[in-house]
Amino acid sequence: MNSQQLVAATRPLYESALSPSALGAWECNLANETLSWTDGVYDLFGLQRGSEIYRKATLDLYEERSRRDMEQHRSNSLRTGQGFALDCRIRAVNGEKRWMRLIVGVGHQHGRPIRIFGSKQDVTAEKGLWNGVSNLTRAEPPTSPAARRSLTEALRHFRQAPDREPDRIAVAIFEIDSFPAIVEHHGRAAGEDVMRCFGERLRRLFPDALAIDQTGPGAFALMLRMPCDKGYLASMLAGTRKLLCRPMPRGYLVIDFTLSIGAALLKPENYREQNDVFTEAEAALHVAGLAGGDCVRVFDGPATGLRPAAVSA
16 A cells, blocks of 8 residues: 555545534532533433433443543542543443543632533544554554664663663654655755754754664654653654754755654553554654644544643633
């Protein structure tokens, strides 16, 4: 499958992921655990609009792991006062399994939390986009085998280091969108100069990277420790992209270009699934291309590439 066929196969998934879906606001009074929902949340769970709702009953509609993760985040949020965003697997009352993006903020009175509130959105189609693109990318990986071997070796050395911390590992793939045009208009030597300069910029910005490798024409891969979450990774890469995209001087010329970045996180408990993180980063890069390029996408993040900000009171 070539790149054009990959785009054609995944375009319907991308358009479906961006189509309007059930979205609603909610609130929970912490004094008595009473819930208030707008119509969109009722629709998401498949409940009759306006019907009475009880927290214990709605918790039964969460899959066990999602319920456990949500309760842990909720407890941490009440303790720290910080909101959070979490994707949860739920089962609607008709038995249909769905993915829900939960956004939570905390409201305080006299310094004590009195309510939590936010939004809930059906992101089932968006999850289908990531799974579909990942499967197609796995069949046609764009990262060269040599680059994958180099990154895998770097990860192996990191895992075997006696003093290593059990951090998450991030893999990011940087692709200069206009690289073929640069070579066509300015020549192969100019393309080589751009790649050399780009590689130097990457190494200056990430001196502690576990590995930095060229993966193909106009593309580099980066592996680094990333103790924070996908939202932080996306924000960090967005800021980095602006620095990397500065025009490159070459003699009397100044070469402008745009840059797409696809990234993924590998948690410590999944270190054995190291090959998946490369595929996920490649899938995220492809989704960035579907969005028109010149942007950052983190695997399994919002299809818009924007991490929902937790609301606060």
